Amino acid sequence: MARYRGVIFDLDGVITDTARYHYLAWKKLADELGIYFDEVINERLKGVSRLESLEIILEKSDKKYSQEEKEYYANKKNEYYKEMIKRITPQDLLPGVERFIEELKKRGIKTAIASVSKNAFTVVENLKIKDKFDYIVDANEIKHGKPDPEIFLNAAKHLGISPEKCIGIEDSAAGITAIKRAGMYAVGVGNPETVKEADLILKDLSETDKILELLG
Numbered sequence: 001m002a003r004y005r006g007v008i009f010d011l012d013g014v015i016t017d018t019a020r021y022h023y024l025a026w027k028k029l030a031d032e033l034g035i036y037f038d039e040v041i042n043e044r045l046k047g048v049s050r051l052e053s054l055e056i057i058l059e060k061s062d063k064k065y066s067q068e069e070k071e072y073y074a075n076k077k078n079e080y081y082k083e084m085i086k087r088i089t090p091q092d093l094l095p096g097v098e099r100f101i102e103e104l105k106k107r108g109i110k111t112a113i114a115s116v117s118k119n120a121f122t123v124v125e126n127l128k129i130k131d132k133f134d135y136i137v138d139a140n141e142i143k144h145g146k147p148d149p150e151i152f153l154n155a156a157k158h159l160g161i162s163p164e165k166c167i168g169i170e171d172s173a174a175g176i177t178a179i180k181r182a183g184m185y186a187v188g189v190g191n192p193e194t195v196k197e198a199d200l201i202l203k204d205l206s207e208t209d210k211i212l213e214l215l216g
């Protein structure tokens, strides 16, 4: 019997490049607030919640923001982001995604999406990939964001597969930690420095032969 029976995908930065839109939306807000923000700081935002992301951006500001102001600005960023993801189409799937999912199906491997984004369902709808997955985690059900393993454990539970028989795929440091804490095999894609703690590092999902080998 194959060692692994389930593959759990992060969405932003793994299936599509919404990580870019998150960056552009935060950058627009940071520029408006006169706060320095760049792509290096942005790496720390990947996989973490909206309000936690704002906290990281505000580290570079001398001004103290009230909770109300923080919620206002986090919401403002989300409005910018929502405008950007309206333009997403199936052409925005990252290289290799469709073929990899088909290969997994052929092998009888179950698949899920584990995204903490409250906008994940809109993105999945626009990409037209909803029916390709056995389960999509509802971020509203998750109490603890990545690096907590909750979201990956929730996906495995819904697939009916024990965590050690699952592979998780992530582009964020927080996400790789979450996968490892869940007791799964971690595949990192994207910036190799960001995902350096992964068990296997790939450029993107066009390089999945190594994962398919693990599945036997």
Ligand code: B16
Residues within 6 Å of the ligand: 010, 011, 012, 013, 022, 045, 046, 047, 048, 049, 050, 053, 078, 114, 115, 116, 117, 118, 119, 120, 172
């Ligand atoms: P939202 P993932 C995460 O999605 C993003 O990586 C992260 O940058 C974002 O802040 C978070 O979702 C929350 O997203 O503001 O849309 O609820 O990587 O878990 O797919």
Ligand code: MG
Residues within 6 Å of the ligand: 010, 011, 012, 013, 014, 019, 046, 047, 170, 171, 172, 175
């Ligand atoms: Mg991600």
